[in-house]
Amino acid sequence: MKNIKWIIGILVVIILVVVLSNGGDKEQSAQQTEGPIKIGFIGPLTGDVASLGENALIAAQLAVDEINANGGINDRTVELIAEDGSCSGKEASSAAQKLISIDKVVGIIGGLCSSESSAFTGILNQSETPGISYCSSAATLSDAGDYFFRTYPSDAYQGVFAANYLRNEKMIDKVAVLYVNDDWGAGLKQSFIDTFKNLGGEVVLEESFEKDERDFRTQLLKAQASGANLIYYLGFDQGAVSAIKQRDELNVDLPMFGADPWDDMTIWNDVASISEGFGYTVPHTTDSQSFTSKMADVGVSEVSVCASQSYDTMNIFAQVIGQVGTNGSDIKDALYDVQYQNGISSQNISFDENGDLVGAEYVVKTIQDGQVVEL
């Protein structure tokens, strides 16, 4: 019993000493002047959406390697420090706090999930550290304070775009909405439904499903019985494949329409033959070809959603830090004025007064003769 207490005591002391020696040495002004410029990265590196997080991390690291190969920023190299946010508020807030107060990062790339970003925007504002999310799309993040930006469009835009397209160009009157019950699905669904109803359309069915759901037969039959002209499906790759196959098995003759997670060739390699006329919206990307080949060079065969935004985000930080140095509040001010050209995720990237991406552009892609075609 005595031994145990000693061991625990020593463990706690060691942990405190390690943590303190790493960063306890006074709150020196956050502005570093020598050594590498440190940038933090937060995303889910474990858990359900780890594949997206890892993909985005590799993309950000790719940008860092390119910047360093070109001489760094103002003759200083860039160091990327990644922490796991696990898509959870508690984890992400600890990760952000550690990056800011121990590593003294100049800025943070992240988080990926909106639940991660929402949990540390307060920390960003308090510590005057700018953060740019490459994937968080929750509409509420627009009000997250001065130090939070994002290169990924708010859900509000995609829902509005999809509703306009379906109502005005495809003349759809009645739609059945199936959505994954997470922050992304629920947020996007709401902005879609609001716009669609405003345009005079009717939402005849609204059904949620869980992320790991693979059986959509009930929802599909309900959709058919509801008299809808089209099924708007908001979900990820695995589920989408199941839903499309089950629709075919059940002979539900309603076309389906999806959102950006459908821009994943693993889906269409599998089910393109039974998806004639389906479509989906996806943020407009300009130079995906060269980016895909660069990612392939570092061993990533499938570039997932948000990877190009992560790559651009790192380059935006580099551009701004090159102009104004490493002071957090200067970087923040410069970000509101930034004009980033020739991005991968979009041609011009700039932020509005909420830190949201300006002028998010979407395109519609459809499946024709077993091929994905951009309209």
Place this chain on the structure above:
Amino acid sequence: MDYIIHLFILIGIFSILGLSLNLVIGYTGLLSATHAGFYGIGAYAVAILMKNTGMNFFIALLLSIVITVLSALVIGVVLSKFKDDIYALGSFGFAIITYGLMLNLQGVTRGPLGIPGIGRPELFDISFSTNLTFLILTLVLAVLVWWMTRYITRSSYGRVLQAIRENEKTIQFFGYTTYWYKLSIFMISAGMAAIAGALFATYITFIDPSSFTLIESIFMIAMIILGGLADNRGAIIGVIIMILLPEFLRFVGFPTEVAAQMRQVIYGLMLVVMMLYRPQGIYGKFKF
């Protein structure tokens, strides 16, 4: 320094959860997995009251305790009829139900979108907006909870609870209606969990259902089993280890590609090793 303060705040919040759960699991011997549910109900109640009515944190805190205790009454009325493994299974069910409600009662909880922008507590002119002042508030409430659990467990009421744990039939034979004891300690423990939830919501200033899953209950159970059941010091030590260990592993310096995965593997392994070495926990007086 902010990072250290942040960790101490988390330790404070989870100490409240550990101490209160220890009353049910450690002292009364009821393996409850519903604790994260009450933690969540407390957090949501405070967040909704503060956001929608602009209510002061401390009034919202009191109301959230009342709301949580009432929901514990509803759940406890059913659960207290059970014991042992059936009790555990029933509490699993309620944990899933509370999570499902948080996720699907979208009109109230905003579902998976969560509630952002919850304010920090204020009392007259004092604002607990900096982390240091928030830490002090957390510690004051944690000490209060510590003192209450100490008082409860040393009272005659607490001795009946421990007797229920050791042999429920015998204590019934002496004329104690164990049903009421099990129900009341369950409600007290839930009320304390609401305090932790209120602190969590106003500290992170954002909550969504993913913070209050069944897994979070398991995490709390692991904390107090590791520290040792039926001992307040054990609960605190367990919390300190479970919070600091994964943070410590951030500094070990694994290569970036595998760091996150290695952290979880080593964290899990260390817990397994500790349990092998000392199955009754560090301070444990009782094990299942």
